[in-house]
Amino acid sequence: MSVWVFIEGTDSGPGESALEVLSKAASHGETVAIYLGEASEQVLAELGRYGASAVYVLTGGGGLPAAAVSITLAGLIEQESPEAVLFAQTYASRDVAGRLAARINRPVISNAVDVAFESGYRVTSELFGGTKLVETSFTAQGPALVLVRPKSFAAEPRGGTVGRVEEHRLPEAGHAGSAQVLGSKVEQSEGPQLSSAKVIISGGRGLGGAEAYSLIEEVAEPLGAATGATRAIVDAGWVPYSKQVGQTGKTVKPEVYIACGVSGAMQHLVGMKDSKRIVAINKDPEAPIFSVADLGIVGDVHNVLPKLAEVLREH
Amino acid sequence: MRIVVCVKQIPDPATPGKLDSETNRLIRPAEQILDDTDRYGIEVGLNLAEQTDGTVCLLSMGPSGTMQGIRQALAMGADQAVMVDDPSLEDSDALTTARVLAAAARRQGFDLVVTGVESTDGYSGVVPQMIAEFLEVPALTFARRVEMDGADLRIERQTASGFDDVRSGTPAVLSVTAGAVEPRYPTFRGIMAAKNKPIETMTAADLGVAQTSGQRVVSVEPAPERQGGEVVEDDGTGHLRIVEFLESAKVI
C-alpha cells in the first residue's frame, strides 16, 4: 500500500506546493509521485530528494489533459489500490481531482490543511473561510482523495532517490478530452515571489485606483518584498491574477505581511492569516483586518505609504 | 445554444454560518439569497444565449425555501428554472451534488453547462469538473473571458502564472471566474417578468439518483483565532511605527 501524490509539472519542474504535499506523504511511508510533464533527470532527482520512492510519468497529453489523466489514474488505482491520492490544491490539480473522483465514484476533500495517517485517513479541512476546522474520515473502500491547501506543510528534502520510474502514455479521451490549447501566456511578475518572499506587501481597493498600486511597489522595492493583491483589485483589472492572495488565490506565510487598504474579508484572510506577523493600514478603525494585525495603523495609504517608501530607501 | 446555468441559494454570508451542534449540519434558513459569484455565470450564459439565439435555464439543488435567490437570478433574464429539492439530498457532498446536477442537465438537454468556479459557502471548487466527467464532456474551467468562435467556444483560462487560450466545441461545461464579466442588475421589468417564469421542481427519484457518502465528519472545531495587537491612529508618524516593527521582526 502506498500514498500517491499527483504533480503537474511546470517549466521549472514540480511546483513548491506539490513538494510540500510530497514531503508530507513521504513522512508516512512509500510514496509514488505521479508526474505530468517532462521528467528530466533533474526532475526525478528532485522528486526523490523530497521523498518519492517511485515516479509514474504521464506523457503525451495534449490540450486540457485532465480527462485523459483521470482515465489513466483510474486504471492504475484499480490495479494497485493506493491508500490515498493527494493533490496540491492548484487549478490544474483541481481539474484532475474532480474528474477522477467522479470517475471512480469516491469523494474528494478540498481545502485540507492536515492529513493524519493513523487509523485510516483523517483529513482536517477549513470551512467558513477558515473559521472552522472539520475533521473527516473516509468510510467507503478505495483511495482517499484529498486536495491540500498550499503552505499547509513544509517542503523538506529527505535525501532519498527514486527507485522505480514507469512511463504511462495518456490515452485518447474522446470528446471529453477534445478542448485545444492554442497558446499560453505568462503574466507572472518578475522579482520576489509570493511563495517565498520574507515580506509581502498587498494592496486592496482602498488604494483608490490602478495607478496607486505603484505606492505598493515603491515600498516593496527597498524591502525586497513580493507584492500581492485582493480579489477586488484583480477583478477590477488593476493587477494580474498571479498576485491574488486568498481563498481563490495564493496562500502565503511570510515573516511579515503588510495589508494596505484591504478590508480583511474572510476570503482574503484565509490566504494570509498564518503569516508570522501582520501589519495593516486602513482608514476605517473598524476594518476586520485589524482583528488579525499585530500592528494596525488607522490612516490613509496615500499619506503613510510614500513616507514609508522614503524612509526605507534611506535605511 | 441551450444553456444551463448552475446557481446556488445560500444563507446570507453577512450572517455567519451555523452548524447544528448535534448533527454538524449547516442550518439553512428558509430565506436564502443567490450566491453572489453565480451572477457571473448567469451573465455569461445570457450573453452567449443572446449571441446564439439560445435559451438559459437555471439549475439549482437545495431547499427551495422562499425562492428569493432563484427569483433574483430569473430577474436577470433567464428563461426558466429547475430546482432539485429533496430532503434526502440534504448535506450532500460535492460528488452527490455533481451527480444530481449532471442528471438534471441531461434531462433538461444542454449544449453548455455554466457554473461558478467555487461557491461562497461550500467552496469545494470541484463540482464543475465532476459534472463534466459525469456528462463525458470537456471541462473549460476558470474562464476569465468567454466568446463564440464560429460554433466553438473560445476562452481565456486562468492559470497560476497567466492564462491559456482554449478552444472547444460543445457540449461542454464552462466554469467562470468572478471578473469575467460585469453582471447586469435586474431591471424593474425583469423583476416583474420573473414572477411568471416557469420553475419546475423535482426530486432525486425523478432523476434516478441517490445520495452516496464515502466520508464522515468526525469533529468540527473553531479554528485557532489570531489575536489582534496594537492599533494606532496615524498622526503623521505611522510610517515610523511600521519601520520600527520591521526592525524588530528583523526583516530590515
Ligand SMILES: Cc1cc2nc3c(=O)[nH]c(=O)nc-3n(C[C@H](O)[C@H](O)[C@H](O)COP(=O)(O)OP(=O)(O)OC[C@H]3O[C@@H](n4cnc5c(N)ncnc54)[C@H](O)[C@@H]3O)c2cc1C
Ligand atoms: C467565493 C469567493 C472567493 C473569494 N476569494 C478571494 C480571494 O482569494 N482573495 C481576496 O482578496 N478576496 C476574495 N474574495 C472577495 C472578498 O470577499 C472581498 O470582496 C475582497 O477581499 C475585498 O477586497 P478589498 O479589501 O480590496 O476591498 P474592500 O472590501 O472594498 O476594502 C477596501 C478597504 O480599504 C479601506 N480604505 C479605503 N480608502 C482607504 C485609504 N485611502 N487608505 C486606507 N484604507 C482605505 C476601506 O476602509 C476598506 O476597508 C472572494 C469572494 C468570494 C465570494
Ligand SMILES: Nc1ncnc2c1ncn2[C@@H]1O[C@H](COP(=O)(O)O)[C@@H](O)[C@H]1O
Ligand atoms: N447545490 C448546487 N446547486 C447548483 N449549483 C451548484 C450547487 N453546488 C455547486 N454548484 C455550482 O458549482 C460551482 C462550484 O461549487 P463548489 O464546487 O461547491 O465550490 C458553483 O459556483 C455553482 O455554479
